[in-house]
Amino acid sequence: MKTTPKTIIQSAFSYALLIGILFVFFLPIISMLSVSFKTEAEIFRSSPSLFPASINLDNYGRALTRLNLGAYLYNTLATSIMYTLACTFSSAMAGYALARFNVRENGFFFTLVLSSMMIPYIITLIPFYLLVKDLGLTNRHVLWLLYGLGGAPFLIYLFRQFFATIPASLEESARMDGAKPLRIFFSIMLPLVKSGTIISAIFAFQWSWQNYLMPALFLSSLKTTLAVQINVAFQDIQQNILLGELMAGVMYYIAIPLILFFVFQRYIMQGMLEGGVKG
Amino acid sequence: MKSKLRTSTFFEREKRKSFYLFMSLWILGFAVFQLIPILWGFNASLTNRMAFSLKVKFVGFENYLKVFADEGVFQSIYATFIFSLLNTVIQVALGFALALVVNTRIRGKGFFRLFYYLPYVIPVVATGWILRIFFDKNVGTLNILLSNLGIISQNISWLGDHTLFTVLAAGFWRVGWSMLIFLGGLATIPSELYDAADVDGAGPVRKLGIITLPMISPFIAFQCVVSFIYGMQEFILPYLLNPTAIRGGQVTMENPPRATFFILPKGYDLIFNKGRLAYGFAVLWVTFIIILVLSLIYARIAKKSTYSEMDG
Numbered sequence: 234m235k236t237t238p239k240t241i242i243q244s245a246f247s248y249a250l251l252i253g254i255l256f257v258f259f260l261p262i263i264s265m266l267s268v269s270f271k272t273e274a275e276i277f278r279s280s281p282s283l284f285p286a287s288i289n290l291d292n293y294g295r296a297l298t299r300l301n302l303g304a305y306l307y308n309t310l311a312t313s314i315m316y317t318l319a320c321t322f323s324s325a326m327a328g329y330a331l332a333r334f335n336v337r338e339n340g341f342f343f344t345l346v347l348s349s350m351m352i353p354y355i356i357t358l359i360p361f362y363l364l365v366k367d368l369g370l371t372n373r374h375v376l377w378l379l380y381g382l383g384g385a386p387f388l389i390y391l392f393r394q395f396f397a398t399i400p401a402s403l404e405e406s407a408r409m410d411g412a413k414p415l416r417i418f419f420s421i422m423l424p425l426v427k428s429g430t431i432i433s434a435i436f437a438f439q440w441s442w443q444n445y446l447m448p449a450l451f452l453s454s455l456k457t458t459l460a461v462q463i464n465v466a467f468q469d470i471q472q473n474i475l476l477g478e479l480m481a482g483v484m485y486y487i488a489i490p491l492i493l494f495f496v497f498q499r500y501i502m503q504g505m506l507e508g509g510v511k512g
Numbered sequence: 513m514k515s516k517l518r519t520s521t522f523f524e525r526e527k528r529k530s531f532y533l534f535m536s537l538w539i540l541g542f543a544v545f546q547l548i549p550i551l552w553g554f555n556a557s558l559t560n561r562m563a564f565s566l567k568v569k570f571v572g573f574e575n576y577l578k579v580f581a582d583e584g585v586f587q588s589i590y591a592t593f594i595f596s597l598l599n600t601v602i603q604v605a606l607g608f609a610l611a612l613v614v615n616t617r618i619r620g621k622g623f624f625r626l627f628y629y630l631p632y633v634i635p636v637v638a639t640g641w642i643l644r645i646f647f648d649k650n651v652g653t654l655n656i657l658l659s660n661l662g663i664i665s666q667n668i669s670w671l672g673d674h675t676l677f678t679v680l681a682a683g684f685w686r687v688g689w690s691m692l693i694f695l696g697g698l699a700t701i702p703s704e705l706y707d708a709a710d711v712d713g714a715g716p717v718r719k720l721g722i723i724t725l726p727m728i729s730p731f732i733a734f735q736c737v738v739s740f741i742y743g744m745q746e747f748i749l750p751y752l753l754n755p756t757a758i759r760g761g762q763v764t765m766e767n768p769p770r771a772t773f774f775i776l777p778k779g780y781d782l783i784f785n786k787g788r789l790a791y792g793f794a795v796l797w798v799t800f801i802i803i804l805v806l807s808l809i810y811a812r813i814a815k816k817s818t819y820s821e822m823d824g
Contacts, residue, residue, distance in 0.1 A: 244618055247613075247616060247618055248618070250613065251613065251614070251624050254610070254613070254624075254628065255624065255627055255628070258627065258628060258630070258631055258685065259627075260646070260653065260654075260657075261631075261642050261643055261646045261653075261685065262631075262642070263653070264642070264645065264646045264652075264653035264654075265642045265645070265646075267653065268645055268651075268653075276651050277650075277651060281651055281656055282656070283653065283656050283657060283660060322537075323537040323538060323541065324538075326534045326535070326536075326537055326538070327534065327535055327537065327538040329534050330530075330531050330532075330533075330534035330535045331535075334527050334528075334530055334531035334534070335527075336524070336527055336528045336531045338528075338531070339531070342535060345542075346538070349542060349546060350738075350741065351741055351803055351804055351807050352546060352550065352800065353744065353745040353776060353796075353799065353800065353803065354745070355745070355747060355776050355779070355780065355796070356550060356553065356776075356779075356796045356797075356799065356800050357545060357546045357549040357550050357553075358549070359549075359553070359779075359780070359783060359793075359796070360549035360550065360552045360553040360556070360793070361545055361548075361549040363552075364548075364549065364552060380541075380545060382537050382540070382541050383537070383538065383540070383541020383542060383544070383545045383546070384537065384538045384541060389538065414530040414533060414534075415533070418534070439633065439635075442635055443635030443636050443637060443638075445636070445637050445747075445748045446747065446748070460635060460637045463637060463638070463641070464637065464641075464752075473758075474758050476645060476651065476758065479641060479645075480641075480642075480645065483638045483641055483642060486635065486637075486638055487633075487634050487635060487638045490633050490634070490635060491630075491633055491634070494630070494633040498626055501692075502622070502625065502626070502692075505692050505693075505695070505696050506692075506695055506696050506699045
């Protein structure tokens with residue numbers, strides 16, 4: 234690009250716009266951090282200030298014990314990891330079936346998978362909960378594993394797109410050598426969609442980590458996840474919300490999805506932009 | 513000839529066997545987690561079942577007649593519909609605009625993409641709490657900022673007087689997902705089209721109109737349907753963005769105000785708080801049918817009015 238006065242003004246304008254939008258998106262995050270560093274007295278001052286007087290980490294220490302972070306982190310990780318593994322695995326299988334085996338029913342099943350997105354999951358989850366409760370099987374983390382085995386429509390769609398880009402010759406030659414379908418899938422096809430698998434796992438993990446209703450219905454207060462616990466942990470005896478500690482607790486809760494995102498963002502950005510989703 | 517036919521049916525059979533082998537988990541999951549529960553719910557909605565009722569009897573469509581006469585339910589459906597519509601506008605218009613902004617040829621666009629997407633990674637319950645404190649009348653950062661800048665002289669009760677706005681703001685904050693879908697769409701447009709338009713001397717606005725918009729229309733259609741469906745399914749945010757004063761108020765999942773008392777929280781409330789199981793399921797089923805019908809109508813319109821290289 235040539236540096237004429239016109240292009241300089243243009244790019245200055247672009248950056249001003251981009252930074253302005255960034256500021257708007259970061260306001261709530263700034264607010265969260267600011268409140269988490271303030272003392273309760275500072276938060277409720279009659280004319281509160283935008284920024285804390287000093288970086289005060291007391292809230293982070295107290296939030297740790299109030300949230301009982303160790304126990305609930307374990308619950309959240311256990312449920313999320315089980316759901317992620319099961320859901321990614323099952324979605325990969327279904328996506329593979331829809332991408333590679335063009336039998337007559339293929340179109341019907343593809344439509345059915347996509348349509349199942351239209352069923353609000355609450356409408357199916359509440360009856361499912363009542364059924365499971367009748368069987369006395371609630372309050373088990375392993376339910377997340379089972380629930381994940383049903384796969385997720387969007388992930389199936391994603392896997393279908395990824396599998397469709399792989400040339401058929403690879404499968405053909407393996408089949409000629411007499412390899413069974415499951416073996417072809419695990420040893421040839423699945424390793425070829427590594428970035429698709431990572432993206433799907435991230436989305437599945439994110440969904441499970443933030444899901445509120447499932448732990449709220451199925452798990453007791455000791456076995457529940459952070460998504461539920463974060464709503465009840467930060468009250469004093471008069472049931473006032475302790476804002477500073479709550480924001481510090483929220484920081485703990487969002488840390489793991491954020492770290493995962495930063496570690497794997499390369500895959501998400503590339504995968505989604507280069508042939509992941511097609512209209 | 514005959515043997516060739518036989519081998520082809522053999523392959524066909526093998527292919528079908530493999531297809532069902534790989535679909536089996538999904539089919540099983542669909543049956544157990546979706547089909548059976550939803551039919552069970554329908555069955556329950558035809559009875560007089562309460563949370564603790566002993567004598568359950570079949571009452572036919574009586575609950576459905578009650579649903580159609582229930583002003584509270586109508587109010588909730590209306591509120592949900594308005595929210596979904598506005599949220600769809602935000603997701604599509606702003607998501608697309610952001611995608612265009614970060615798709616320009618300037619240095620550091622990857623950085624902006626990443627950080628515009630970031631709020632979407634924050635779990636939704638955390639989003640609710642962060643925004644509840646952000647919007648709080650007395651201690652919220654927004655009011656502090658606006659009064660420091662001299663824009664307002666009296667604190668605004670965002671959560672009390674502008675509840676719908678606050679829930680929509682959460683949707684706006686999480687627009688990164690939509691931006692990503694549109695960026696994926698923009699990446700599919702061959703750059704030769706823009707080169708050709710350059711040769712013809714078309715300006716940026718004209719290029720947007722004759723190339724970008726038609727080429728991206730399937731993504732717009734997709735985002736419209738998905739945003740609408742997800743909007744109809746909003747559940748947790750209205751509970752968290754509750755106008756109850758933070759100091760002195762209880763942290764309960766009490767009912768949100770009318771403008772944000774959406775239909776799924778309403779169904780949940782009927783079933784678990786009021787114990788009206790059968791009636792609650794009737795409400796949920798009506799919601800399901802509404803979403804289904806609207807989506808089908810929508811899909812039909814979108815199919816006719818978008819550009820697509822594929823048939824059918």
